[in-house]
Amino acid sequence: MNWGALDRYAKSLIKEAGHHIKHSFFTEIEISSKSSANDLVTNIDQEIEQFFISRIRRDFPDHRIMGEEGFGDDIQSLEGIIWFLDPIDGTMNFIHQKRNFAISLGIYIDGIGMLGYVYDVMADDLYSAMKDEGAYLNDIQLPKLKSTTIEEAIIGVNASWVAPNRYVDNEPMIDLVNRCRGTRSYGSAAIELTHVAAGRVDVYMSMRLSPWDVAGGMIIASEVGAVSSTMKGERPGLLEQETFIVANASIHSQLLDDFIALKK
Amino acid sequence: MNWGALDRYAKSLIKEAGHHIKHSFFTEIEISSKSSANDLVTNIDQEIEQFFISRIRRDFPDHRIMGEEGFGDDIQSLEGIIWFLDPIDGTMNFIHQKRNFAISLGIYIDGIGMLGYVYDVMADDLYSAMKDEGAYLNDIQLPKLKSTTIEEAIIGVNASWVAPNRYVDNEPMIDLVNRCRGTRSYGSAAIELTHVAAGRVDVYMSMRLSPWDVAGGMIIASEVGAVSSTMKGERPGLLEQETFIVANASIHSQLLDDFIALKK
Known part of the structure; x- marks a missing residue:
């Protein structure tokens, strides 16, 4: 597996999904009633998951997918490459705040985390990491954590x-x-x-x-x-x-x- | 009192103070040790409060100021015009997160709130309101709240x-x-x-x-x-x-x- 290429692929998928959430969904939710807003949220959650799944199945047919909405595979073991996807993490924030929610994605091989992403859609902040290559917020590398104590935490x-x-x-x-x-x-x-x-x-x-x-x-x-x-x-x-x-x-x-x- | 003019004046002060926090302080805090970081926070809190106070005393000598850092007036009653200022609300976030803190300012006459501001400095979000004229996030008016229930809250x-x-x-x-x-x-x-x-x-x-x-x-x-x-x-x-x-x-x-x- 070329993890660098997969990293670029995943980031591009995430940004496209984020764009969809930001630009089509919030137009719709503004004009909807409260009960239909909940349906819209369910719809968008499902739409985004299906968007990821259709691309991954097309481009990486041997990868498996575990998604929150249940359209992925029935995962009973961690062998091979698995994409763990939450299309909208923080659903209550999504509905109530229209911010502070994220697309969450982790790509694992044989249970070992290789690529991780959390995209705070409204802040346009993409947190990402590749195993042993450091973590980033957009283009800036996050420093190693300094030690602390319970009293200071x-x-x-x-x-x-x-x-x-x-x-x-x-x-x-x-x-x-x-x-x-x-x-x-x-x-x-x-x-x-x-x-x-x-x-x-x-x-x-x-x-x-x-x-x-x-x-x-x-x-x-x-x-x-x-x-x-x-x-x-x-x-x-x-x-x-x-x-x-x-x-x-x-x-x-x-x-x-x-x-x-x-x-x- | 021309409240419209005072509103523009206050907004300009707040933005100037926010600029100072963002651009000078974070340069200094990056290069400081942890204990000196706490001193820096105390310093910036005090500097920002003194910046407001010197301007207000110069331009509105009959107004009084109650500030968190204690450089304002000794306020025992609500008569006249009083500025209530917290130069950095959310000090722990300021130190620990370098975000999610705000400049908070309320201007009252005889105990009645006339102008209110909360400036989320790092998000560059200025929440403001003038009595009976609505509340704004930057240039966008916030809608009236819809009713809710404890179960939905x-x-x-x-x-x-x-x-x-x-x-x-x-x-x-x-x-x-x-x-x-x-x-x-x-x-x-x-x-x-x-x-x-x-x-x-x-x-x-x-x-x-x-x-x-x-x-x-x-x-x-x-x-x-x-x-x-x-x-x-x-x-x-x-x-x-x-x-x-x-x-x-x-x-x-x-x-x-x-x-x-x-x-x-």
Whole structure:
């Protein structure tokens, strides 16, 4: 595989999809009623996924695709080349804010992340990475993350995980919230992964994410030295919904050891 | 007072200050160590406030100024014209993210908000409003907010208020988090007020905000029909730190009645 050529191909697909979202969709959503706006969102999500799939199947017939909308392949193992696609990550932001959503794409071979992309469509910010070649925001390389401490860290965690929930004991989470410098929540896993990669937040975690939510961003975050895992500290399996944490490497283990108590 | 002329004057000051932050400061912060970065932040906060104050005192000697950095007047009452200024709202974002901070400015006469500004410096987005003349994002008027429900609402609330805290009973807050559509937290009160004004979130609340944090954004939010108050439902007094909530008018009372239980 010529990964450099595939990188250019993927970037071009993403930009074309972003253009479509920005220029055709927002014209339509403006003139639609609220209930039909939800249908439009479903439509655009599906349209964008089908756009990717038709191109990939035409140009790389031996690659497989796992997409959020379900038009891709039925992926039961990680062999070969797999594209993990979320055509619109942050759907609620897309509907409610008309910004702060992203196209998320990760291309893996035999389970190893080779190319990762998160395209913040409205900001026109493309985060990208190739394995061992560094991570970029548009044309600017993101520096390696400097070490930090829990006390200095900004934690990306939604308030729902600080409330009692079925996944983790919320008492240690409350300790974490009280001990860290501050918390943020942006409503798009893909974008929050890029915030970690860019050093804007030091941790992002969620109790329930799908492979397409994280596959692209994980590669980007890894290139600046951030560590991604499940809440059990295992490498994300990329075959089903799992817990997820990505953090500055200097605090990743401490977070899991001292603040995450899984209920199951 | 010619408010139209004062509006143009204030906008020009804000843009000049934003230019200074963007172009001189970020050069300096890049080359500074971490501890000196904090000093630089303090310096720029103070420099920007002093820039505003020197201009206002020169051009409007009878106006008073309440600024976050404390170089303004000792304000004990709301008579006359008062400028409420936060030179950098979202200081932690400023340091950590180099984005998502704002210059916040509200100009009041006898306690009545006349001109409000929130300038998201890095996005170059200027939110502004003149009393009874509507709110704008740059040159585009923000539409009046449509009514919503708790179940459909995105709530701007930091995780720290969902953890046990000294200000509110966190049990009803947990109910709110579980009942609403989702929560967000961005780390700048001024910017979160503009998110409410633009309909991107439906509520923003905090247990401890200062007059300069909210004075500008309140005027902007009011022009699209959002309601600002303390957590007791009173009009913010603008003389000291208080609780604060701004919400889509259709859910403001319900939030206070059903989900806010103040401890004192």
